[in-house]
Amino acid sequence: MKVTATAPSNIAFIKYWGKKDETLRLPENASISMNLSNMNTITTVEFSGKYKKDSVIINNKRNKKDKERVIKHLNRIRKISGIKEKAKVVSETRFSIGTGSSSSAAGFAALSLAGVKAADFDMSEKNLSILARQGSGSACRSIPDGFVEWLKGKNSKTSYSYSLYPASYWNILDIVAVVNKKKKEIKSTKGMKNAKTSSFYKTRLKRINSKIKFLKLFIKNKDFVSFGHLIEAEALELHSIMLTCNPYLMYWLPNTVLLMHLVRLWRKEFPVYFTINTGQDIHIIVEEKNKDKLLNKLKKVKEIKHIFINKPSKGARLIKNHLF
Ligand code: PMV
Numbered sequence: 001m002k003v004t005a006t007a008p009s010n011i012a013f014i015k016y017w018g019k020k021d022e023t024l025r026l027p028e029n030a031s032i033s034m035n036l037s038n039m040n041t042i043t044t045v046e047f048s049g050k051y052k053k054d055s056v057i058i059n060n061k062r063n064k065k066d067k068e069r070v071i072k073h074l075n076r077i078r079k080i081s082g083i084k085e086k087a088k089v090v091s092e093t094r095f096s097i098g099t100g101s102s103s104s105a106a107g108f109a110a111l112s113l114a115g116v117k118a119a120d121f122d123m124s125e126k127n128l129s130i131l132a133r134q135g136s137g138s139a140c141r142s143i144p145d146g147f148v149e150w151l152k153g154k155n156s157k158t159s160y161s162y163s164l165y166p167a168s169y170w171n172i173l174d175i176v177a178v179v180n181k182k183k184k185e186i187k188s189t190k191g192m193k194n195a196k197t198s199s200f201y202k203t204r205l206k207r208i209n210s211k212i213k214f215l216k217l218f219i220k221n222k223d224f225v226s227f228g229h230l231i232e233a234e235a236l237e238l239h240s241i242m243l244t245c246n247p248y249l250m251y252w253l254p255n256t257v258l259l260m261h262l263v264r265l266w267r268k269e270f271p272v273y274f275t276i277n278t279g280q281d282i283h284i285i286v287e288e289k290n291k292d293k294l295l296n297k298l299k300k301v302k303e304i305k306h307i308f309i310n311k312p313s314k315g316a317r318l319i320k321n322h323l324f
Contacts, residue, residue, distance in 0.1 A: 002046040003118040004323065007109035007142045007316035009039040009095070011174050011275060011283050013231045014212055015238045016137050016150065018195040018205075025137045026159050028195075029208045030152040032215055033141045035167065036174055037313035041106035043091040044323040045118040051086040058091045058107075073111055073135045080131070081121035089115075090323040095308060104188075108135030109142035113316040128316070129161040138188075145315045147219060149212075167312040170222055171288035177298060178281045178306040179255035188278045191242065191249050198245040204237060224287055228273030231285065235275040242278075253280040255303040266297055 010033040018028035054074055056067040074087050089111065093103050112132040116123050123131070125144055133140035133150075141148045144163035147170070153159030195201050211234065218227035242249040252260075259282045263274045270290045275283045286294045291309075298307060 001118050001120055002044060002322055003114045004042060004044040004319050004321060005110045005114035005117070005316055006040050006042045006319050007106045007113065007139075008035040008037065008313040009041075009103060009106040010035045010138065010141045010148065011310075012138065012141070012277065013227075013275065014208070014215055014234055015277070017238055017241060018192050018201065019137070022193075024156045024159075025133050026156065027137060027150065027152055029205055030212055031138075031141070031150045032164070032212060032219075033138070033148050033150070034172075034174065035142060035146060035148065035313040035315055036176075036308075036310035037167075038308050038310045039095045039103075039106065039176070040313075041091060041093045041103065041110045042319070042321075042323060043089065043107070043110035043114045045087055045089050045111065045114040046324075047083050047085040047087045047118050049085055051088055054086050054089070056089045056091075059093060069135070070111065073108065074115060076131060076134060077112075077115040077119055077121075080123075081116065081119035083119040083121075087115070087118070088324065092323060104136035105138040105142045108132050108139035109316045111135065112139070112143070113318065117318060125315075126160045126162070130156060130159070132316075133159065133161075143315050146312050148315070149216070163315070164216065164219065167314055170219065170312065172224065172312065173286050173288055173291055174310040175284045175286065175291075175294060175298070176281055176308040176310065177259055177284060177301075177304045178308070179259065179303060180253055180280050181305060182280075186249055186278075191278055194245040194247070194249075195241055196245075198241045200237075200244055201241055204241060225271050228271055228285060231275050232273045239276065249278075251276070251278055251280060256280045256282055258303060259284075259301070262297070262301065266294070269293070 012033045014032040016031040056070045129140040129143040140161045146167040147165040150161040
């Protein structure tokens, strides 16, 4: 059967950084995110006896490393569903891959949903998120709708994501300012392995549950200023861990730092905050009512190569238009 799914990328407000189980991708801490309406992946999967081997085409290219990771995921789907046939996978991501925009989150969420349905297998949202998590940790947060929490869990069955609130709950935006289209040098998977070498990592883990409690309260109350302060401090804490591990990681480029300063300056006029993942691009979070104010400011920054305007979005879902 041929099935197509689309899934959003997501931006973490409380970040996932560090695994307690590498193979199962079990996180050291819980995390909280929002799905992004304008950064999606579309994936078509077909299992069929006519295919002699698995084939994987991502953005019109065949890449050996990506293929291996996708085939591993197809094998998980084959194991769960009992299907034996080989598959053809075609995937399109319409935003820069590997620059810290969590393209693997969108990719593995779409692949999980399309793959399971193409194998004619039924799965709950919870189990789909457990499956997606094994492809890429943050992908489990792209399965449910809107604002999402990924529970740390004690084992594979208890580490999954669920929706805290639907996309329509809160009119906030994530405006991503792309400052460089170059791929990041160190992928999250590799970067995370060294988290423990930072002497601040233990302290982070000790405080993270209380941070999560506060963040959930601020989202519940739609208290944008408290929310913004917390997520910006959280992003800076994540990057402090990266900067103090061995060997250290520095994802920021000069223009990333320029934008961090500008956001702080603009904050004198209206509430606006930033967060950053493993990449040079900056996610600027603003209430929808201040969208035009922010866009007017961004227009004047010549260092920005591209912007994506994201509303909160639904999670992974099936669509009718196949890619092949
Ligand atoms: O799931 P990965 O391997 O793409 O790691 C995601 C890491 C961060 O983006 C920095 C944080 C997060 O929770 O998304």
